[in-house]
Amino acid sequence: MRLVLVGPPGAGKGTQAQFIASHFAVPKISTGDIFRSNVSDGTDLGLEARKYMDAGDLVPDEVTIGMVKDRLSHDDTSEGFLLDGFPRTVQQAVVLDDMLAAHDVGLDVVLELVVDDEEVVRRLSGRRTCRRCGHVWHLDFDPPATEGVCDRCGGELFQRDDDSELTIRHRLEVYADQTSPLIGYYGDRGLLSGVDATGPVEDVTERAINALRRFGD
Numbered sequence: 001m002r003l004v005l006v007g008p009p010g011a012g013k014g015t016q017a018q019f020i021a022s023h024f025a026v027p028k029i030s031t032g033d034i035f036r037s038n039v040s041d042g043t044d045l046g047l048e049a050r051k052y053m054d055a056g057d058l059v060p061d062e063v064t065i066g067m068v069k070d071r072l073s074h075d076d077t078s079e080g081f082l083l084d085g086f087p088r089t090v091q092q093a094v095v096l097d098d099m100l101a102a103h104d105v106g107l108d109v110v111l112e113l114v115v116d117d118e119e120v121v122r123r124l125s126g127r128r129t130c131r132r133c134g135h136v137w138h139l140d141f142d143p144p145a146t147e148g149v150c151d152r153c154g155g156e157l158f159q160r161d162d163d164s165e166l167t168i169r170h171r172l173e174v175y176a177d178q179t180s181p182l183i184g185y186y187g188d189r190g191l192l193s194g195v196d197a198t199g200p201v202e203d204v205t206e207r208a209i210n211a212l213r214r215f216g217d
């Protein structure tokens with residue numbers, strides 16, 4: 001299955017991506033995670049990306065597209081993949097279509113996770129991530145037993161620099177201006193499937209997997 005997850009910041013793309021990718025046995029490719037790992041390793045790509053990420057803006061297409069082209073050239077993507085956070089502009093979508101067409105394949109489905117802005121602000125301002133294993137917690141919806149400590153590995157929890165309320169609201173504007181046109185782009189091509197992404201995480205996973213079942217199991 002070749003699948004794209006789309007939705008506003010905090011819709012639960014990262015949370016759902018791990019369950020969906022494991023259910024359909026495809027690699028999960030998150031551009032946000034690749035950028036963050038470059039930031040923490042201090043690479044040139046990370047230094048460039050950080051300027052945009054901290055402000056809640058998109059990293060320029062030429063940087064992002066080159067990085068995704070490289071990742072999609074790895075053998076593990078030949079039978080399918082789940083893209084989380086890419087494409088995020090119509091230009092990125094057009095390049096992705098061209099990249100796949102060059103191998104005589106195409107996307108099977110684009111799954112949109114639907115939540116409203118106030119839920120996004122609640123989710124992102126309470127998000128905490130483990131520095132060691134990367135697990136994502138939430139102070140209210142999925143709290144760790146001990147504040148600031150990951151239950152899974154004992155690692156330290158931190159708040160992402162782009163999760164302040166001001167930056168979250170700016171990211172929502174960027175989503176509305178630059179990413180939401182993808183809904184029409186993929187809708188016109190008959191690829192879009194939307195699910196309600198509110199309620200317990202397990203319920204959202206069940207809805208997502210049910211919506212995707214006809215594309216491969």
Ligand code: AP5
Nearest residue numbers: 009010011012013014015031032053059085088123127138
């Ligand atoms: P990225 O990391 O992709 O950020 P995002 O799209 O803003 O998405 P988030 O990671 O904030 O949220 P999510 O939808 O994954 O939600 P999560 O599952 O964590 O990108 C970061 C930056 O990188 C961008 O701003 C940009 O600068 C750059 N970038 C990345 N890709 C790019 C591209 N293609 N082009 C250009 N630039 C790019 O959940 C959020 C919280 O909610 C968690 O605490 C979680 O526990 C909780 N939660 C999840 N589901 C539920 C639920 N059902 N109920 C209650 N709480 C829930």
